[in-house]
Amino acid sequence: MPIYSDKDPIVAIATASGRGGVGIVRLSADDSFIEGFIKDFFGPSEHFKARYAHYRPFKDRNGNQIDEGLALYFPAPKSYTGESVLELQAHGGPVILKLLLQEILRVGKSKGLRLAEPGEFTKRAFLNGRIDLSQAEAVADLIDATTEGAARAASRSLSGAFSSCIHKVGDKVIELRALIEAILDFPEEEIDFIQSTQARERLLSITKEFEELMHQSQQGSILREGVTVVLVGSPNVGKSSLMNQLSGSDVAIVTDVAGTTRDKIENQISIEGVALRLVDTAGVRETTDKVESIGIERTLQAVEGADIVLHLIDATNENSDEEGQKILKQVMQRVSAGVPVLQVFNKCDLNAKINWRGEWIGISAKTGEGIPELKQKLLTLVGWENKPESTFLARERHLEALKEAYEHLKLANQFVNLENPPLDLLAEELRLCNESLGFILGETTPDDLLGMIFSRFCIGK
Template sequence: MSASSTDPIIAIATAPGRGGIGVIRVSGPDLSAWAEALCGQALRARHAHYLPFRNQQGETLDEGLALFFPGPHSYTGEDVLELQGHGGPAVLRRVLEDCLARGAAIGLRLAQPGEFTQRAFLNERLDLAQAEAVADLIEASSTAAARSAMASLSGAFSAEIDALSERIVQLRMLVEATLDFPEEEIDFLEKYQAAERLDAVTATLDGVLRTARQGLVLREGLHVVLAGQPNVGKSSLLNALAGEDVAIVTPIAGTTRDRVIQQIHIEGIPLHIVDTAGLRETEDTVERIGIERSWAEIARAQVILHLQDARHPDDPLDAEIVRRLPAGTPVLRVLNKMDLLDAAAPAPAPAPCGLSMVKKAGPTAAAPAPMPDPGLGSGLAVDETLQISARTGVGLDTLRARLLRIAGWTPGAESPWLARERHVRALEDARAHLALAREHAAHSDQVLDLFAEELRLAHESLCEITGQFTSDDLLGVIFSSFCIGK
């Protein structure tokens, strides 16, 4: 990631733009003499010194606080100097450039994204899951996500993983001892209740995996696409869910020409709602481009809300739309504009509740000529119809609850820590290896060495989460996503 992991590094640690305070951070080995020369006085450890920031010619560039944190008791585990001055971009750049000029002799260079936190990981101040939690805390988009990110940073997730790893290591030690001394003819599985202990570890891992999946939803949210014919109320529904007018709504079909994306939160879960152009045949070049983009968004969706006008629930074009929806993506049929139904007319009966998915029949002979096929394959529909009014708000609470169910979120639940996709994959890999070990446990006379190997692989999968076994390439990917100065 960097030219050298021992070079002194420097960066502006506060966000770009104007602010009341700006922070410049320096980290490296043995910085005390350089920091004293830069500041013009000795710096007491972890003590705020108010002083002018002068350049080599004696000109005062700014004034503020200097704080020195000797390693290893610092964020990075190295000596760290922080200069806290005024938050104007120009003044921060002047101080930064002076520091770089005066630090040339010791090899001071600009830090790369995430390099301060990477050094904290390399110097064992944080494990990898905690280091990732630093970025998650900065990027948290809800109070629940921030709380869970803080729990991860404090080590709650890592403690769960370490406890699981320790139990697997203890079981491995017993297996390896048995393999090293086969002449003792120990019936390992029976004497040490290995199968029962393995079952207990697996049950604990299952609980951690469930919590991790909740944490993944809390961190990444759900990509929801509103699809349907023109003028069925997609933009009105987006505005209703967002609580503000983020999309233009008119009675004119084809008003929405391009996608509109809005993030909302339901019980702290981020939902990325995408309003798309109405799906229909058109000769309008601009609208056709919008429709092509709509199909592209539908292909990427995690959940599709297929909106229909409640007054025309059996429109053949809707059947044609459903036929082209991507296979395997949950689809909710949403009958909008319930408020416009004739009060004397019976409302369309909803399908049986539930989220089991069934094949949707193709278009009938009465269907219009097919639209350009987006190449998504035959669609799937969810065996559920929701009746709403985006204008009055009727049915929106039920819709929100259904979206949480599809996301796998338990209402009222909150993950004690955030998780990433790689964490979930590692836990799933460990679970698969434990399952294979359990199969081998039934044939200990023949494959005890395979039992031991599966335990080893499960242990390695868990250690990938905290970074005990991690490739340099993965570290580069993780830390390059951080902001500069952190």
């Protein structure tokens, strides 16, 4: 596998594959390469004015016109990558863009032009200080957003809202740490340090601010990752009907015949901007049918990956308590620790006979009764609070880094409250806290992790 330099001139199609009205080919390189390429590709007399659209024909080596469109030149450092960037906007046909890309590579080959790797334009923006790592990740999250709420939260992260919060609390940690390290250099002041600098109060304030940041990040993680909701229950209890009711369309077959659903059926919906992946499963019961047995096993496998399990019970069935307890026992053996299992009694519009121990909610998948309450309950179970104005997207690695930083803050609080605080240990815990925060922004992130993060981007971004 070839090893590329971050200084190589690069090019790629920046728009999505398929047909469209406009397609963009993007180049990023140093000033001299871009200026030379413009003359080689368009003619020796060409000179493009910065950030102006120039209408030009795009020709091949024989002078035959490939297409015609706009060329935009963004000189460094005021460009997406921080390098000089040239964008050619042609018609969005895949063949046209492929021919244009091939001709661009031919013209620039002698000067080292190569095809960009996935995410390499955004990686260069990060390496050149245009954005930090959390903002770079927000680019991919904005592209991949599946709900309006996730898109808005990703946009806030991209604009620097998440980074700003990290910097704000991090600066306070640095300031307190600097005071502690200064007093270590002048030990004669150590006796009065904790009281004179209000170190305990300041550290407590930082910790409370940090806890709010963690809460906001967890909310953002819900928006980004979404929630997997698995429906389980006896055959013909109404799982498919509930699936259709929540989805707002007939995505699952509904009949009076027990055992209609033999395999998983999935559909994604959005509640208050949160993406929920609904999984309808085969009814759980004792059976000798080989195909149905496979379906039941797949039901239990789906339970293992659930964020919430909805255990549906027929409210009109006199034996529902006994059957429900059998199913619940199987579910609890397979569900991950901490995953909520909600008992949902269906057909409550009929002659309900509910005799269940513990929390439950009643609905009618046929009439829609109780569905709004069920939706709100789902959001409550995952800890969602609808405060979009203060939400930004957070990834799992962000949450892990925040948890690690928080552990160091807790140790620092323990040290500062001792009768004779060990200032050297206190300063070290604050240093480690800052190091964990820097991991989020890419200030202390290893190169192999950077490569993994950007490799998941699409080519051209």
